[in-house]
Amino acid sequence: MNSVRAGGKGQTKRAEHAAAAEDPQAADSTADAAGHASALPPGVDPWEATLAATGVLPGLEALPTVLLVLEKHTLRVVFANPAAEALLALSRRSLSQMTWNDVFTNGEVLASTMVDLIANRFQTTRLDLVLERTAQEPLHTHAIVAAPESAPDFVIVELIENEQKIKNEREERIIDQALMNKQLIRNLAHEIKNPLGGIRGAAQLLEFELDQRELREYTQVIIKESDRLQTLVDRLLEPHRHPFIATDVNIHEVCERVRSVVLAEFPQGLSIERDYDVSLPDFRGDKEQLIQALLNIVRNGAEALREQIARGDARIVLRTRVARKITIAKRLHKLALELHVIDNGPGIPADIRDRIFYPLVSGREGGSGLGLTLAQSFVQRHEGLIECESRPGRTDFRILLPLG
Numbered sequence: 001m002n003s004v005r006a007g008g009k010g011q012t013k014r015a016e017h018a019a020a021a022e023d024p025q026a027a028d029s030t031a032d033a034a035g036h037a038s039a040l041p042p043g044v045d046p047w048e049a050t051l052a053a054t055g056v057l058p059g060l061e062a063l064p065t066v067l068l069v070l071e072k073h074t075l076r077v078v079f080a081n082p083a084a085e086a087l088l089a090l091s092r093r094s095l096s097q098m099t100w101n102d103v104f105t106n107g108e109v110l111a112s113t114m115v116d117l118i119a120n121r122f123q124t125t126r127l128d129l130v131l132e133r134t135a136q137e138p139l140h141t142h143a144i145v146a147a148p149e150s151a152p153d154f155v156i157v158e159l160i161e162n163e164q165k166i167k168n169e170r171e172e173r174i175i176d177q178a179l180m181n182k183q184l185i186r187n188l189a190h191e192i193k194n195p196l197g198g199i200r201g202a203a204q205l206l207e208f209e210l211d212q213r214e215l216r217e218y219t220q221v222i223i224k225e226s227d228r229l230q231t232l233v234d235r236l237l238e239p240h241r242h243p244f245i246a247t248d249v250n251i252h253e254v255c256e257r258v259r260s261v262v263l264a265e266f267p268q269g270l271s272i273e274r275d276y277d278v279s280l281p282d283f284r285g286d287k288e289q290l291i292q293a294l295l296n297i298v299r300n301g302a303e304a305l306r307e308q309i310a311r312g313d314a315r316i317v318l319r320t321r322v323a324r325k326i327t328i329a330k331r332l333h334k335l336a337l338e339l340h341v342i343d344n345g346p347g348i349p350a351d352i353r354d355r356i357f358y359p360l361v362s363g364r365e366g367g368s369g370l371g372l373t374l375a376q377s378f379v380q381r382h383e384g385l386i387e388c389e390s391r392p393g394r395t396d397f398r399i400l401l402p403l404g
Contacts, residue, residue: 066159068095068103072118072147075100075111078154087159088133100157104131110143114155117147128162189233196233200226232370244381249285251337251401252276255318258294262316266302269309275319280337283403285382293378294341296371297386297397301343304395308345317342328385328400336384339399348390356388 066087069079080088080095088095088103100114101107113125124146131139144158203222210216259272301316308314319340326336348356357376376386384401 066141066161068100068157068159069151070100070114070155070157072114072153072155075114075155077103084159087139087161089136103133105134106130106132110145110157113145114157117145117155120147123147123149131159192229193233196226196229200230245286245288246284247287248282249287249290250282251280251290251320251339252278254287254290254294255320255339257291258298259318261295262298262302265299266309266314269312270302270305270314270316272298272316272318275317277320277322280320280322281403283337283401285401286378289378289381293375293386294339294399296375297341297399300371301341301345301395301397304345305343313344315344322403323400326400328383328402331383331402333402335403337399337401337403339401341397341399343395344393345395347392347395348388353388353390357386 064083066084067079067081068077068084070076071078076099077095080090080092084095085092090098090103095103099107100111104110109129109131110127113127117123117125124144126142126144129139129141129143131141133139139159140162142160142162144160146156146158148154148156200223203219203226207216207219207223210219255274255276259274263270263272298316298318302309302314305314305316317340319342321338321340323336323338324334326333328336357372372386379386379399379401382401384399387398387400389396389398
């Protein structure tokens with residue numbers, strides 16, 4: 001049906017007439033709506049009045065999921081519940097001037113399903129969709145489309161954000177990225193380490209043969225830079241060198257240790273607040289590795305808060321919670337520890353936000369770009385994961401660790 005792809009308000013009117021010409025039932029419905037219009041107060045949409053007469057609206061208003069009711073022949077939005085207004089950032093009045101294809105730029109992916117529904121091939125269908133919107137993030141949704149018997153002139157579309165699918169995809173990217181980083185680091189470190197030792201040794205031998213002090217300054221530069229690169233290589237290999245020593249770990253002892261270290265480094269202008277769930281149990285893990293991982297994240301946050309520290313309003317929050325029935329790396333855990341490190345800094349620059357766990361990627365001048373990479377490696381050795389959400393004024397690193 002061409003009317004399914006009607007574009008704007010004028011197109012909607014033309015589509016209504018076209019649908020009426022093609023379908024006698026549609027013509028009757030349009031005529032009924034027009035008849036209602038003559039008895040309605042000015043400004044009241046006849047189709048909305050027809051929908052209200054069915055008695056289904058009170059139940060739809062109360063639903064927490066996104067709900068749109070469309071006139072079945074033109075797919076024009078007749079009703080949108082408050083959840084739909086909030087998600088789509090459009091008022092009900094604005095939506096009522098639009099068709100399904102106006103709301104979503106790739107609306108045809110569901111429009112054909114609606115056509116089959118309208119043709120009475122089935123009454124209800126479910127499917128997963130990625131719905132695209134102009135100048136906004138796409139919506140990953142589970143859509144339920146129904147043609148209710150109590151409202152035969154309408155199609156009801158319920159959209160449930162598929163948060164778990166988005167989360168799983170993000171976790172898979174982080175885990176795959178970490179595995180690639182690990183292999184890259186190992187290969188790169190070994191490729192650098194061998195010739196680096198030769199360069200340093202040759203510079204030392206050359207220094208013994210030189211009589212002029214000025215020339216020895218050059219060999220000292222070579223030796224010192226070789227040592228600096230050797231230190232960098234050692235840091236790259238650090239997570240893979242240390243054995244995993246499992247003991248009973250209290251996460252709040254870890255937090256307190258890190259808090260005291262960072263406050264000693266930044267004694268003025270920075271507050272580190274505690275928001276602990278004291279009911280959290282101990283768990284098996286390598287305490288020193290977890291201290292190092294958390295220290296890298298908190299120190300990284302403090303470095304990003306330089307301007308706020310100078311003003312005296314820099315703030316970092318350490319928050320612990322229990323998460324239930326959570327999936328980490330495709331495994332479902334009944335209980336997990338959730339540790340948030342939240343700061344009120346400027347946020348992570350948008351151009352590196354998706355690469356912050358890559359080695360040698362840093363958002364500040366002089367940064368090594370290894371702190372977050374090492375933190376992710378240490379946490380993943382505990383079968384956990386670090387995620388990050390950032391915007392100006394709030395950056396939240398979320399550490400997930402399975403309990404038991």
